[in-house]
Amino acid sequence: MATTKSAPLSEATRTGSRRRVALEAARPEADAGRFATKATLADPIPVEIDAFADGHDLVAVVVAWSDDAGATWQEAPLAAAGNDRFIGAVPAAALGIVQLTFHAWIDAWSTWRRDLVARVEVDQDVTVDLQVGAALVRAAAIRATARGDVAALTAALTSLEAGGEAAVAAALAPGLDALLQRYPDRTFQTSYDRMLNVVVERERARCSAWYERFPRSTAPCPGEHGTFADLQLELPRIAAMGFDVLYLPPIHPIGREHRKGRNNAVVAGPDDAGSPWAIGSAEGGHTAIHPELGTLDDFRALRVASEAAGLELALDLAYQCAPDHPWVTEHPSWFRHRPDGTIQYAENPPKKYQDIYPIDFESEDWEELWHGLKGVVDFWVEQGVRIFRVDNPHTKAFPFWEWMIAAVRVEHPNVIFLAEAFTRPKVMARLAKLGFSQSYTYFTWRQHKVELEEYLRELTTPPSVDVMRPNFWPNTPDILTEQLQEGSRGTYVSRLVLAATASANYGIYGPAFELMESTPARPGSEEYLDSEKYEVRYRDLDAQRSLDALIAVVNRARREHPALQRDDTLHVHAIDNEHLIAYSKRSLDGTDVILVVVNLHDTWRQAGTLQLDLTALGIDSHDAAYEVHDLIGGATYTWTGSSAYVELDPAVLPAHVLHVRHPTTPRQEHPTR
Amino acid sequence: MATTKSAPLSEATRTGSRRRVALEAARPEADAGRFATKATLADPIPVEIDAFADGHDLVAVVVAWSDDAGATWQEAPLAAAGNDRFIGAVPAAALGIVQLTFHAWIDAWSTWRRDLVARVEVDQDVTVDLQVGAALVRAAAIRATARGDVAALTAALTSLEAGGEAAVAAALAPGLDALLQRYPDRTFQTSYDRMLNVVVERERARCSAWYERFPRSTAPCPGEHGTFADLQLELPRIAAMGFDVLYLPPIHPIGREHRKGRNNAVVAGPDDAGSPWAIGSAEGGHTAIHPELGTLDDFRALRVASEAAGLELALDLAYQCAPDHPWVTEHPSWFRHRPDGTIQYAENPPKKYQDIYPIDFESEDWEELWHGLKGVVDFWVEQGVRIFRVDNPHTKAFPFWEWMIAAVRVEHPNVIFLAEAFTRPKVMARLAKLGFSQSYTYFTWRQHKVELEEYLRELTTPPSVDVMRPNFWPNTPDILTEQLQEGSRGTYVSRLVLAATASANYGIYGPAFELMESTPARPGSEEYLDSEKYEVRYRDLDAQRSLDALIAVVNRARREHPALQRDDTLHVHAIDNEHLIAYSKRSLDGTDVILVVVNLHDTWRQAGTLQLDLTALGIDSHDAAYEVHDLIGGATYTWTGSSAYVELDPAVLPAHVLHVRHPTTPRQEHPTR
Secondary structure (H helix, E strand, O other): OOOOOOOOOOHHHHHHOOOOEEEEEEEOOEOOOOEOEEEEOOOOEEEEEEEEEOOOOOEEEEEEEEOOOOOOOEEEEOEEOOOOEEEEEEOOOOOEEEEEEEEEEEOHHHHHHHHHHHHHHOOOOOHHHHHHHHHHHHHHHHHOOOHHHHHHHHHHHHHHHHOHHHHHHHHHOHHHHHHHHHOOOOOOOEEOOOOEEEEEEOHHHHOEEEEEOOHHHOOOOOOOOOOHHHHHHHHHHHHHOOOOEEEEOOOOOEOOOOOOOHHHOOOOOOOOOOOOOOEOEOOEOOOOOOOOOOOHHHHHHHHHHHHHOOOEEEEEEOOEEOOOOHHHHHOHHHOOEOOOOOEOOEEEOOEEEOOOEEOOOOOOOHHHHHHHHHHHHHHHHHOOOOEEEEEOHHHOOHHHHHHHHHHHHHHOOOOEEEEEOOOOHHHHHHHHHHOOOEEEOHHHHOOOHHHHHHHHHHHOOOOHHHHOOEEEOOOEOOEOOHHHHHOOHHHHHHHHHHHHHHOOEEEEEOOOOOOOOOOEOOOOOOOEOOOOOOOOOOOOOOOOOOOHHHHHHHHHHHHHOHHHHOOOOOEEEEEOOOOEEEEEEEOOOOOOEEEEEEEOOOOOOEEEEEEOOOOOOOOOOOOOEEEEEEOOOOOEEEEEOOEEEEEEEOOOEOEEEEEEEOOOOOOOOOOOO | OOOOOOOOOOHHHHHHOOOOEEEEEEEOOEOOOOEOEEEEOOOOEEEEEEEEEOOOOOEEEEEEEEOOOOOOOEEEEOEEOOOOEEEEEEOOOOOEEEEEEEEEEEOHHHHHHHHHHHHHHOOOOOHHHHHHHHHHHHHHHHHOOOHHHHHHHHHHHHHHHHOHHHHHHHHOOHHHHHHHHHOOOOOOOEEOOOOEEEEEEOHHHHOEEEEEOOHHHOOOOOOOOOOHHHHHHHHHHHHHOOOOEEEEOOOOOEOOOOOOOHHHOOOOOOOOOOOOOOEOEOOEOOOOOOOOOOOHHHHHHHHHHHHHOOOEEEEEEOOEEOOOOHHHHHOHHHOOEOOOOOEOOEEEOOEEEOOOEEOOOOOOOHHHHHHHHHHHHHHHHHOOOOEEEEEOHHHOOHHHHHHHHHHHHHHOOOOEEEEEOOOOHHHHHHHHHHOOOEEEOHHHHOOOHHHHHHHHHHHOOOOHHHHOOEEEOOOEOOEOOHHHHOOOHHHHHHHHHHHHHHOOEEEEEOOOOOOOOOOEOOOOOOOEOOOOOOOOOOOOOOOOOOOHHHHHHHHHHHHHOHHHHOOOOOEEEEEOOOOEEEEEEEOOOOOOEEEEEEEOOOOOOEEEEEEOOOOOOOOOOOOOEEEEEEOOOOOEEEEEOOEEEEEEEOOOEOEEEEEEEOOOOOOOOOOOO
16 A cells, blocks of 8 residues: 555654653643642652553653752652553752642553563563563663663673573563663653642741731730831730731831721821821832831831741732822822822722822833832832731732742742732632732631531642642621620630641731630621721730730740641641531651631530541551640540541630650650649 | 842843733633634634733733634734633634634723713813823824825824813714724734634534444344444434434454454453454454455445444544454564563553553554554545544553644544543643543443532533533443443433433444343443453344434434534532432533423432522523423423422333523424324
C-alpha cells in the first residue's frame, strides 16, 4: 500500500510526535497557572500530577523548580500514589516566587526490570531479554558523567553480557537500579504545558492572631483623645493575651468636610472626632499622622515598643479620600467628576456617602495614580510597617491590586496584605488569587453546625486552600452579629475558640470583644452603639468582666501547638448532636494533633458521642488507649477507639481543645490555668 | 506627597490596567483549553462563565464564536444566572471546529439606569444624574452606525437634556435601553484568556445503537465460512431489531504465522480460521479483504445494502500486524527489533502473544508510519465507511491519535471514531479528549445500584460530559461477565434496558447477546466458550429463544423519544430499594421526558416507592395528576406528586421505560407490542 502524505504535520505535532507520556491536572495550580498559589517559608510545597503513557510502560516523573527567576533549576522525583497520580514536594527555601513545572518520560529501565522479574518467576528463557537490558545499561554508561558511575555501569554491562543466572542477579541488583535512575533516557520527555508560580511568604502569613484597637480610645481618662503613647502603655495587656499582630484603624488626619457625627449622624457636632476612614484634611493625607495621635516619631516609638512586646503593627490601607484630602486638589484627575463640576462622592444609590471620594480607577491618569497609591505603602514600609489590612479592596480595580502587591513584594517579600472584602464569593476568591496574603471570610456569619462544617471543608481543600488563607473574625467594628448581641459569655467563648482553632489566622476587635460589648446601634443593626468608628471611647479595662485570661490560654495553645498553626490538615469528625461540632488538625510532621469540640448552643449543655476518624488523628490502633488533654479546661481523659462521649456546658466552658497524645508520642505536660 | 515610579509597568499590565472585569471558569473547557470539547450538529452548545468587576457596577458579557477558523466572528449576549455566573448558547451550525471565547465590559448604561430607578423611587433630585445619563446617550449616538439609531438616540438625548419628569420617563423607556445595548462602550473590554475549541460532530456521534457481528459466522449452513453476501441476507433481521450501526470485527486477511487455534489454543490446527485481529498475510494487510469473505466489490455492495436497511457499517481499526503482514517486510522500521534480529511480538510479561507484532511509535520512521496508518482510514473512507471502532487505542501513542483524528476530520468531518479502551480511568479520559467521538466504558462491570448511580452521575456531568460520549456494552466478544454467565433472561433484559436507556450510545455483541449465550471458556474466565474470535460459528437464529423482539421494542423507544437520544439531561431519582434504580432523561426542549426504573436483581421481584424529582420531569405541580406510559410493557399508570409505587419481576419484565405525559403535553399514542 502506498502511504499518502495528505496532511503536512505542524511543528508542534512534529516536536511532540514521540512524547508518549501525558501530564495532566497539576497541583498546586490556580486558574490554569494564571495566578500564583501560596506557600510559607520552610514548609515543603506539596505537588501532585497525573502522569501516564499508552500501554503498560512505567513512567518517571520529576518536579522542576527555580527560586531565582529561572536562573537555576532543581529537580526531585515524584512517587506513584495510585490511579496514575504522582506526588512529591518542593522546598520553600526563600521568600518570593518559586516557579515550578513537571517533566516525565518512559522509564525504560524500570519497565524492563519489572518485566524481567515476571519472566524469571516463571522460568522463561531470558537470553534475549538480558541483551535488551545490556543495551539499556550501555546507553546509560554513555550518558553517565561521574567517573565512578561509568565504571560501575561498565562492570554491570559485562555481567549482563555474560548471560545466565549471574547476569539476572546483576541486572536486579538494587545498586544498578539506582545508577540507572541517575542517568535516564529523557529524549522523549514530556514537559507540563505551563510554568506554575508559588508565592512563598513568611510564617506570619500562615499563622497570626490579630488584635484590633483604636488608638484614640486608649487615653487613661474619660474625655481625652488617646495617643500612640497611651497605646504604648497598653501593650503589655495586649501582649499578655498572646496576640502577635496589633492592627490600628487609619491613623491619618480625618476629613472635616461632610464629617459624620456620633452614631453615624449625617452632620457632626463641633467636637465630634469623625471616622478615621474619612482620610485626609489640610493636615495631610495617607502618609500623614492625625495630630492628636502624635508624631511620626511617636509612631516609630510605638512600632519599636510593639515589636519588643512580640506584637507586629498592622496599618489600615483605605484607598479613599475625604473631600479635604490633599490629593483632591493635587490630583483632581484621580477622581470622577460630575457634569456640574463637583467630584463624585461614594454612593450606593439611593444612599450617599458625601464624606468619602472614591478613587477613579478608570482615570486617564491611572499610571500616576497607581504609583501614588503604591507610594503610600512604600512610605509606611520605610517606617518599618510590614502588615497592611486593606479596607474594601473589592471596590478597587483588580489589575491595580495584582500589580501593586507584586511590585511591593519584589522589594519587600515580607510584606503581608489582609483583604477586608466582605463581598460575593467569587470576588473574594479573585482578590486572594491576585496576591492578598490573607482574607476576611464569612466565618463571622457562619454559626450553625452544617454551615460551619461545609465552610471549613471548602476553605481547607483545593482550589481554595491553595490560594486563600482565611482569617476568622468573630466581630469587627462594623459587625456585631445578632448572635453576639444576644450572646451569653458562652457564645463569646465558643466564637473565640472556633476562630482561633479552626483558622490559623484570626482576630478580634477589642476591647469590645473581650469585654463582651453587645449593644447594637439600633434593633436589627449590626453596628455597635456609640461606635468607636465615630467617637473616642473610654473603657475602664480593669473594672469590667473580661475574657482576657481565657484569650491568653487559647493563644498559648496556638503558640505551643504547631497543629493549630496551619489550616491544610483540618479534618471534620462526626458527632451525633446538631449543636456540637468537632474537627482536628495535625502538624506537618504529624507529631502534634489537636482535636476541638465546640458547643454551638448559646445556653444549654450538650452531650454527644464522637465518631472519630482515627487515621486523621494519627492513631493506628483501634484498641490502644490514648490520652486527650484539654488545653483550655485542663482535664485529661483516656479514650480507646473511635467513639468518645463528650459533654459541654456553655455556662462553664463550651469547648474542648484537646491535645491528642498517641501512645507513641512523648508525653508533654501542659500546666492548666 | 511625591509619587514614586519605582516599578516600571510591564506591557501586559499597561494593556490591562483599566480592564476592570474578571472572566473565570468558562465552560465548556477541557484542561484549560488544551483539548476541544464535543458538540453535535444543530444542538445549541451551552456556554457559561463567571464575570464580575470591582464594586457594584453591572457587567455585560458576550460569547464570541467562529466556525470558519476565525475568518468571521459572531457574538451573542449571555444572561446572568446568579452568583456572578452568566449563561448562553452557541449554535452548532456546521460540522467541524467551532472556536469560542468570551468578552465582558462594565455596562455603564445599565448601571446608571439601575441607579436612576433607585434614586427616583425615593424622590431624590436627579438633575445632575440626568446629565450623566445624557453623556452616555451622546456617546452611544456617536458610536451608532444605523442612521435610524442615530436619530433615535439624538431624540432621546434632547429629552434627557431637557430634564424633569419627562426626561426620567425618556431615560427609562425600554426602547432606549435596547438602543444603548446595541452600542456599548467596550473600550476597557476584558477578553477571556483562552480560545476554546468545540468539535461539532453529526448526530450519530451523540446517539447510536450498535450491533456487532462476525461476518464469517453468517453462512446459512454449519461448517461453511460466511461471506459479505451471507451477511447481506441477514441485514433485514438486524434492521428489524432497530439498530443503526453494524460493526464488523476486522475483515482483513488473517495471519498464518503463530496463528491461534480454537479457544485460543497456542497452536492452530490446519483448518482453524484464526483471529481476525491477527491482521495481515501474503494476501494483504489493513486495506485488503480476507478472501473467504468476498471481494472489495462485495464489501461495497454490503455497505450500500446496509445503508438501504438503515444500518451504517463500522469497521474495526486494529493497528497491529500478524508476523506475515506485508508491512513487516515493507516497513521493518515500524516495528521494534530485538537484539537477536527478530521483531518484538506483543507481550504482557510473562504472557506472550507471538501472533501479533505491535507498532513501534518510537520509531525513527514515525512520520512515514503515521501517514501509513492514516492511509488505512483514508482507504476505507474512500469505500464509503464513516465509522471506525478502534481496537485498544490505549496501547498506541497519544500524539498519533490526536494528529490522525484531526487530520481525517479536516477532510471528512463526518467520520466517527469509537475508542475501545478498557483501561485505567485517566487514560480512557485522555483518549476521549484527544478526539475519539465515543468511548467504551466500565458499564460492562457496573452492576450494583450505588456504583451504577455514581457512574451515571460522573458521565453526565462536567468534566466528563463535555469531552467523553459513553457507549454502553453489556457484552463484547472479549467480555461475557460473570453476571451474564449466571444470568437469567431477566438479567439480559435489565442489562439491555440499562445500556440502551442510560446511554444514548450503546451496543451488543450478537447473536451471542440476543440468544443469551452464557457459557464461559472455563470457570472464572470472561471469555466465551468456542469463541468466534478463534473459529467460525453457526447458529440457527430462528430455532432458538431470542430477545430480538424485545430489542426491537427498546430500540423503537430510542428512535421515537428524543429524551433517550442524549445523555446530558440524565437525572437519578431516589427509590427505597437497593435493587431498584431509577433515572430520567429529557429532550433539549423539555417536551419529551422518559423515566426508567430497572430491577437489578437477577431473580426476585422487587418493589419500592420512587421519590421523584418532579422538576427534572418537567412537572410543575405537586398536585396535578400525570400519566406514565410503559414503552416496553405497554401499561399506562396515572400518578400524582413525587411518590410512586413500582413493582418489577425479572421473570416477567425487569424494567419500566416510562414516557411521562405532563398534563400540558399533547397525548401521543404508542402501540404496545
